[in-house]
Amino acid sequence: MADSKLATLVTxxxxxxxxxxxxxxxxxxxxxxxxxxxxxxxxVNIGTDVSNLLSPADLVSFLQLQKITHIRLYDADxxxxxxxxxxxxxxxxxxxNNQLLAIGSSNATSAAWIDRNVVAYYPDTxxxxxxxxxxxxxxxxxxxxxxxxxxxxxxNALVASNLHTQIKISTPHAASIVLDPFPPSQAFFNQSLTxxxxxxxxxxxxxxxxxxxxxxxxxxxxxxxxxxxxDNSLFKPLTxxxxxxxxxxxxxxxxxxxxxxxxxxxxxxxxNITDVVVLVTESGWPSKGDSKEPYATIDNADxxxxxxxxxxxxxxxxxxxxxxxxxxxxxxxxxxDLRSSPVSEANWGLFYGNSTPVYLLHVSGSxxxxxxxxxxxxxxxxxxGVDSRTLQAALDWACGPGRANCSEIQPGEDCYQPNxxxxxxxxxxxxxxxxxxxxxxxxxxxxxxxITTSDPSHGNCIFSGRTDCEICGARSPASLxxxxxxxxAIGPDEELDSSVGSVFWPLQSCKRKxxxxxDVSDDxxxxxxxxxxxxxxxxxxxxx
Numbered sequence: 001m002a003d004s005k006l007a008t009l010v011t012x013x014x015x016x017x018x019x020x021x022x023x024x025x026x027x028x029x030x031x032x033x034x035x036x037x038x039x040x041x042x043x044v045n046i047g048t049d050v051s052n053l054l055s056p057a058d059l060v061s062f063l064q065l066q067k068i069t070h071i072r073l074y075d076a077d078x079x080x081x082x083x084x085x086x087x088x089x090x091x092x093x094x095x096x097n098n099q100l101l102a103i104g105s106s107n108a109t110s111a112a113w114i115d116r117n118v119v120a121y122y123p124d125t126x127x128x129x130x131x132x133x134x135x136x137x138x139x140x141x142x143x144x145x146x147x148x149x150x151x152x153x154x155x156n157a158l159v160a161s162n163l164h165t166q167i168k169i170s171t172p173h174a175a176s177i178v179l180d181p182f183p184p185s186q187a188f189f190n191q192s193l194t195x196x197x198x199x200x201x202x203x204x205x206x207x208x209x210x211x212x213x214x215x216x217x218x219x220x221x222x223x224x225x226x227x228x229x230x231d232n233s234l235f236k237p238l239t240x241x242x243x244x245x246x247x248x249x250x251x252x253x254x255x256x257x258x259x260x261x262x263x264x265x266x267x268x269x270x271x272n273i274t275d276v277v278v279l280v281t282e283s284g285w286p287s288k289g290d291s292k293e294p295y296a297t298i299d300n301a302d303x304x305x306x307x308x309x310x311x312x313x314x315x316x317x318x319x320x321x322x323x324x325x326x327x328x329x330x331x332x333x334x335x336x337d338l339r340s341s342p343v344s345e346a347n348w349g350l351f352y353g354n355s356t357p358v359y360l361l362h363v364s365g366s367x368x369x370x371x372x373x374x375x376x377x378x379x380x381x382x383x384x385g386v387d388s389r390t391l392q393a394a395l396d397w398a399c400g401p402g403r404a405n406c407s408e409i410q411p412g413e414d415c416y417q418p419n420x421x422x423x424x425x426x427x428x429x430x431x432x433x434x435x436x437x438x439x440x441x442x443x444x445x446x447x448x449x450x451i452t453t454s455d456p457s458h459g460n461c462i463f464s465g466r467t468d469c470e471i472c473g474a475r476s477p478a479s480l481x482x483x484x485x486x487x488x489a490i491g492p493d494e495e496l497d498s499s500v501g502s503v504f505w506p507l508q509s510c511k512r513k514x515x516x517x518x519d520v521s522d523d524x525x526x527x528x529x530x531x532x533x534x535x536x537x538x539x540x541x542x543x544x
Contacts, residue, residue, distance in 0.1 A: 040325040042312050043070030045282060048077075049336035050353035056083035062355050063089055065453075072131065072281065072329050076117035085124040092129040092281075093117060095150070097140055100133055103153060104146035110153035111160065119161050127167055130154060131212060131281065135174040137193055144193075147171060148200050155207065170204060172212040172281040175219075178263050183246035184253075184320065187263035188270050201273055210279035213264055214331075217256035217304070218285045222295065232256050234285075234300060235307030251319035257283065257308070262320040277324065283308065284331035286344035287358050296344045298441050302359045305330060305350065309361065356450040360438055379463050380433035380443035381426040383450050388421045394445040395425040404431035408461065415461035425449075426456055430463050 046059075054062060056079040063071065069089055073080060076093040084091055095103060095113070102109045118127055132151050137144050151169055158164040177197070181187045189197050204211055221233040231238060235255045244253040253259040257280075264278050285304035289296025308328065315325045335349035335358060351357050360378065382391055399406035408415040409424040417423075429449045436442035443451050457463045 040312050040315060040327045041070050042309050043072060043327065043329040044068055044350070045072045045074075045329050045332040046080075047074060047332050047334065047336045049338040050334050051337050052353040053334070054353070054355060056080045058355075060084055060087050060089070063087070068333075070128070070327070070329070071333075074134065078117075081117070081121045081125050081127075084126075085121065088126065090126045090128040092131050093127055094131045095133060095154070097133045097136060097143065100136065100143050100146045100150050103132075104150035107153050107156065110150070111157040114154060114157035114161060114163075118158070118163065118167065122163065122167070129167060129209075130169045132169060132171045134172050135214060136171060137196065138174040138176055144196050148196065148203065151200070151203065155203075164207070168207070168209040170209045170212045170279070171200075172214050175213065175215050175260060178260075178267050181263035182244070182259055183248060184251075184259050184262035184266050185246050185248040187266045189267045194271075198271055201268060201271060201276055204276045205273050210277050211264065211268065212279050212281040213261075214282035215257060215260045215264075215280050216283060216285075216331075217260070218295075220256050220260070222293075228256060230295065230300075234303045235311055236303070246319075249320075253319055255307075255311070257311075258318040261326055262318050265318075265320055278326050280326050280328040282331040283328055284348050286347045287335075287349075288347035289344040290342050293342060293344050296347065298359045302361065306361045352450075356452060359441070360451070377455070378438060378451050378453055379456055380429045380449050381452055381456050382422045382429060383448055386422075386448045390446075390448055391421045391425045394448050395421065395428050398425070398428040398432045398445070402428075402432045404428045404435065406431065414459070417459075417461075427461070427463065430456070 053059075056077075059080065060083045064087060070091075071089060072092040072094070074094045075096050081091070081093070099113075103113060118130070121127060132154060133143070133147060136147050151171060155164060155169050158167055158169065175181075177190050177193055178187050179190050201211060203209075217233040221228050221230060229242065231242065232244065232254070233256045235257070238254050240252075244259060245251070246253070251262075253262075261278050261280065268274070268276055285301045286293070286296040287298045287301035308330070312325060312328055317323055317325045330350065332348050332350075334351050334353050335347055337346050337353065339345040347358075349358055350361070357378075382394075398404040406424075406428050407413065409427050410416060415423070415427045425448075429443065429445060433443045433449075433451075443449050455463060
């Protein structure tokens with residue numbers, strides 16, 4: 001009897017383990033098949049609540065300069081789509097939430113939308129996908145019943161145009177549709193949304209389309225301070241003791257984003273679906289916030305985005321799916337300065353609207369570069385339109401406490417002419433910026449300086465893109481200049497001759513080094529685009 005029971009138990013265990021292994025293998029094969037169709041990329045979302053947004057033609061040129069190959073728009077702006085023609089930049093166009101009613105209730109309207117916004121531009125403009133609405137289930141739940149009908153209607157219009165295999169269609173969701181997200185193995189979709197999510201994800205499975213998710217470790221950290229460490233949220237290297245461990249699977253998580261992605265995969269699996277991949281349509285970290293947002297800083301934003309990009313291009317996947325790396329769209333390309341409070345709402349961008357960077361990303365071990373500018377040459381100069389008194393105060397700080405090399409702007413030296421505060425401030429700002437290793441915040445000077453890729457050198461005055469002073473290399477903390485709260489206190493009482501240098505710190509003699517040839521490497525990963533809506537209003541944004 002005992003032997004019989006043991007044999008039965010062994011048989012059951014074998015059947016169970018075989019089923020688990022088969023399911024896992026089938027899931028892996030399905031996921032791997034989708035991965036083989038396209039290598040993982042990093043894209044960017046482009047919002048347009050920007051006071052000085054580039055023209056469509058200049059925008060495309062800027063994207064090409066930065067080697068950004070994937071973008072997401074929040075509608076189907078005709079001028080931008082036209083400008084993207086022949087650019088080889090792949091774009092996901094959006095259907096704003098306020099158009100769901102018309103599209104979801106009329107096949108004719110859907111067909112007209114596809115003709116007007118897709119067929120009219122494809123294939124000259126590489127439209128890769130359509131994002132129908134944005135976080136509809138959580139921002140405008142009253143429209144939820146229209147979501148799948150709208151998607152299916154647009155898909156049928158794609159089929160009629162024979163574009164359904166080239167252009168995928170889906171809808172981005174907020175992370176909040178997943179409940180109990182850690183440990184990931186116990187995560188599940190909000191059951192009140194199952195009547196909508198189940199047929200939607202079945203549709204995605206049938207059409208080989210991704211589940212689009214807007215995932216923000218920033219918000220997870222802010223809502224769980226004291227529970228979720230900052231280092232885990234920023235992809236910083238962790239000791240094994242600081243890794244998050246799923247007690248059910250014993251999988252180790254070294255960062256919050258991987259845990260969020262796997263929580264989505266487990267939620268999908270709970271619906272008995274295993275062949276739908278996750279596309280992270282929005283993820284980012286704000287560079288500035290109000291008093292209630294102390295972790296919205298340039299340093300944290302730089303760290304998050306730099307490590308995020310490295311993580312994608314490492315192609316290490318997640319603990320649950322190491323064989324598949326989700327592509328990710330950074331939120332966002334530009335600071336949308338027209339957005340209202342909180343302060344962070346206007347400070348998610350990698351760049352200002354005029355295309356100057358908010359900070360530099362540190363992605364390659366080869367050095368610092370501007371977003372994906374492979375020239376690896378950036379400079380810090382005075383902004384246009386700043387009054388001379390403010391520039392003078394910043395110049396004094398740079399040449400004084402900042403210990404910049406200001407010898408070249410003395411009378412008779414190569415950079416003395418033109419003899420004006422803006423010219424002298426630009427040289428001093430760049431000297432400080434290069435001395436600080438182009439560190440985050442070292443080109444700010446209380447908002448009067450900006451980073452540029454255009455070489456400001458003129459005549460014999462050379463902005464070398466590096467420190468040209470052998471004995472003026474004492475490094476001061478970048479934090480002093482990034483906040484620059486003490487600038488007003490140390491500024492001059494009246495206009496000074498900017499060639500004199502700081503009245504608070506004596507000029508230091510400087511022996512110029514021989515200019516070295518800079519080896520420019522093309523071995524940088526390409527950037528590719530999507531973002532998380534923080535309010536219902538964002539979902540209504542219409543580009544242009």
